[in-house]
Amino acid sequence: MVYRILVASYTNEIYTLVFDPDATSLELVSTITVGHHPSWLTPHPKDKSIVYTGLEQSDGKIVALKYDEEGRGTVIGEIPSEGADPCALLALEDELIIGNYSSGRFVAVPFSAEPPYILGHPPSDLQFTGTGPNKDRQEAPHPHQVIRHPARDEVLVPDLGSDKTRRLIREADGKWVEKGVVSYKPGSGPRHVAFYEDILYTVLELTSEVSAHRFPPLPADPTLLDTVPTMRNPPPSPDVASMLAAEILIPSPNASYPTPYIYVSNRNDPSPEGDIIAIYSPVSASSDKIGHVAEVRSGLKHLRGMEFGGPDAKWLIAGGAQGGGVKVFERVDGGKGLKEVAAIELAAPTGFLWL
Numbered sequence: 001m002v003y004r005i006l007v008a009s010y011t012n013e014i015y016t017l018v019f020d021p022d023a024t025s026l027e028l029v030s031t032i033t034v035g036h037h038p039s040w041l042t043p044h045p046k047d048k049s050i051v052y053t054g055l056e057q058s059d060g061k062i063v064a065l066k067y068d069e070e071g072r073g074t075v076i077g078e079i080p081s082e083g084a085d086p087c088a089l090l091a092l093e094d095e096l097i098i099g100n101y102s103s104g105r106f107v108a109v110p111f112s113a114e115p116p117y118i119l120g121h122p123p124s125d126l127q128f129t130g131t132g133p134n135k136d137r138q139e140a141p142h143p144h145q146v147i148r149h150p151a152r153d154e155v156l157v158p159d160l161g162s163d164k165t166r167r168l169i170r171e172a173d174g175k176w177v178e179k180g181v182v183s184y185k186p187g188s189g190p191r192h193v194a195f196y197e198d199i200l201y202t203v204l205e206l207t208s209e210v211s212a213h214r215f216p217p218l219p220a221d222p223t224l225l226d227t228v229p230t231m232r233n234p235p236p237s238p239d240v241a242s243m244l245a246a247e248i249l250i251p252s253p254n255a256s257y258p259t260p261y262i263y264v265s266n267r268n269d270p271s272p273e274g275d276i277i278a279i280y281s282p283v284s285a286s287s288d289k290i291g292h293v294a295e296v297r298s299g300l301k302h303l304r305g306m307e308f309g310g311p312d313a314k315w316l317i318a319g320g321a322q323g324g325g326v327k328v329f330e331r332v333d334g335g336k337g338l339k340e341v342a343a344i345e346l347a348a349p350t351g352f353l354w355l
């Protein structure tokens, strides 16, 4: 069996790769030009042939594509993102949510009945406000992810510019309202979050740290349990100042990998061996500490995006936006380690979608 994987990028293209685990090969089979920096990919919740991407530009756009069985895409629609640099998308059952990074605007586009499903209904929006102490990166709110809580009707928006993750719910009239926040150390820049049991894990981009909060339902506030660095031995100054942690993933435990682990990507490591993927154990009933498990040198430069796929989330695909191409790693030693099994050179990969 082979797997098709779409690759978002900081070029004008979305690529389709085929990963063959038996041949341990990764091949480029199709490319489609969609516009400036299609950096994120989200499928329609029911019609899996439809995929949305955001064009990261000042007049942000959302492009809808239709994919055939072979992974060949066709553009079938486009709408404004109603903001600048839409770097995050979330498809709920009835709405496409857009996080506009530079303008700090959260936009909800109701799905219509026919493909591309994003035409015909006016969007609603929410303008965030807030800043942080980092004058270069926190001059305004910068939503970097939109993610649904796995067990509750709550959407979370890590806001790198305001040092908080916003907790939103949709009221009876359909409008999204902020009902609470997770607050972080000033200047830390929350970028992405992941969940395991009742704990929220956050990757803090600007300080390259991971935090764990006990995360009860609203209206209760979260409680900070622990914060750890995303590298045991960060590079010395001045290189350490450019390190920017990016992705955090926690695949659900399963028969092949019964023990949960947290996987975090670092960016901009000056080492010739590339950026580190750090592996941690989550906090547990007996310890409120995040446990350091391992660090894997990826050979990738600026490891912005990575995604698990395959049976029992056996493989991790990851890309170096500034070099090293795209690699597939197999989870080994029960998930405590990663072994490279396939690679391909590709320009500026930023995100992935296993079809």
Ligand SMILES: O=C1O[C@H](COP(=O)(O)O)[C@@H](O)[C@H](O)[C@H]1O
Pocket: 056, 057, 085, 087, 101, 102, 304
């Ligand atoms: O300033 C910007 O930075 C953001 C974040 O970049 P990332 O690669 O760290 O995600 C980017 O999304 C935006 O387009 C750009 O204007």
